[in-house]
Amino acid sequence: QVQLQESGPGLVKPSETLSLTCTVSGDSISNSDWSWLRQPPGKGLEWVADLYSSGTTYYNPSLQTRVSMSVDTSKNQLSLKLRSVTAAETAMYYCARWIGGPTGWFDPWGQGTLVTVSS
Amino acid sequence: QSVLTQPPSVSGAPGQRVTISCTGGGSNIGAGYDVHWYQHLPGAAPKLLIFGTTNRPSGVPDRFSGSKSGISASLAITGLQADDEADYYCQSYDLSLTRIFGGGTKLTVL
Numbered sequence: 001q002v003q004l005q006e007s008g009p010g011l012v013k014p015s016e017t018l019s020l021t022c023t024v025s026g027d028s029i030s031n032s033d034w035s036w037l038r039q040p041p042g043k044g045l046e047w048v049a050d051l052y053s054s055g056t057t058y059y060n061p062s063l064q065t066r067v068s069m070s071v072d073t074s075k076n077q078l079s080l081k082l083r084s085v086t087a088a089e090t091a092m093y094y095c096a097r098w099i100g101g102p103t104g105w106f107d108p109w110g111q112g113t114l115v116t117v118s119s
Numbered sequence: 120q121s122v123l124t125q126p127p128s129v130s131g132a133p134g135q136r137v138t139i140s141c142t143g144g145g146s147n148i149g150a151g152y153d154v155h156w157y158q159h160l161p162g163a164a165p166k167l168l169i170f171g172t173t174n175r176p177s178g179v180p181d182r183f184s185g186s187k188s189g190i191s192a193s194l195a196i197t198g199l200q201a202d203d204e205a206d207y208y209c210q211s212y213d214l215s216l217t218r219i220f221g222g223g224t225k226l227t228v229l
Contacts, residue, residue, distance in 0.1 A: 004164075035218075044121040045165075045208055047218035060217055094165070103212040105155035107167035107176065 002026040004095050004110035011116050018085050018115055022078040022095030029076045035098040035106060036069060036080045038091040046091075049080060050098055058102075085117045122147065123209055123221035130227040131199045139194045139224045141209030147219060149190035152212040156185055156194045159206040159223075168207075169194065196226070204228045 008020040020036070036048040049069040050058040059067050066083045078095055092114050096106035124142045131137040141154060148154060156169040167176050169185035172192065184195045192211075196203055209221040 044222040045210075045220040047220070058216075061215065096165075100153075100170070102216075103152050105153075105167060105170040105210065106157075106165075107170070109164040109166075111162070111164045 002032075002097060002108055004097070004108060006093060006095050006110045006113035008093065008113045008115055010114065011118065012085055013119050014086055014117055015084055018080075018082040018089070018117070020080045020093055020095075020113060020115070022080075022110060024076045024078070028073075029071055029078065030073055033098045034069075034071070034078050035096050036078070037094045037096060037106070037109075038089075039094070039112075040088070040091040048082075048093075051078065087117050089115070090117045091115060121222035122213060122219040123211060125207075125209060125221035125224045127222070128225045128227065130229055132229045133199055133201065135199045136195065136197045137199060137226065138196075139207050139209075139226070141192045141194070141211075141221050143190050143192075143211060143213075143219075145190065146214040147190075147211045148187065148192055150214060154185065154187055154192035155210045156183075157208045157210065158203075159208060165208070199228055201228050 003025045005023045012018045033052050035050045039045050051069045068081045070079050092112040094109050094112045096109040129137050153172045157165040158168050159165040172187045173185050182197045186193050206223045208223045213219045
């Protein structure tokens with residue numbers, strides 16, 4: 001079965017770049033489409049980015065100018081970069097497999113990695 | 120503020136039936152897009168419960184069911200059990216080209 005594990009620095013300073021990695025096991029990363037999502041403390045979930053198996057990316061319009069998602073097929077890993085972060089972007093960040101096209105769903109998810117934006 | 124509106128909390132006694140609503144608008148649920156539901160236990164990965172509005176993934180008990188009417192969708196849980204206590208989230212697609220979520224509902228089993 002597919003399993004995902006996020007990893008990252010835990011603490012990022014305001015205005016700097018947040019960089020996260022998601023390691024996929026149980027299947028080749030090239031076989032599926034993938035997403036990043038996040039959840040600020042006490043708030044709801046927010047979709048961040050998609051990466052199709054074709055290499056095409058889609059980003060939340062509210063983040064589009066600052067976010068990028070990529071894949072390293074040799075390591076079976078996804079990555080997310082978010083530039084110029086603010087304290088409001090303190091959140092649990094999740095990676096997930098995305099199924100069913102633009103109107104589809106996320107399954108499975110990783111357990112998430114907490115990122116705190118603070119000086 | 121989430122695009123999809125869910126009640127902050129619901130509760131029920133073991134064995135009872137509860138429903139969780141998810142209300143959107145004409146650019147998402149009302150436009151005919153599917154709704155998906157997730158169960159989230161603290162410290163765990165969110166788990167897919169319902170996909171395509173009414174479908175259960177393999178391994179999800181038939182105590183969980185989904186439905187949709189107009190601009191709203193619902194998740195029903197029958198035969199409530201103690202380990203159903205969790206946060207539940209609905210998700211859909213919006214014509215603004217984004218995936219959208221509800222704010223989440225905390226289910227308490229009394």
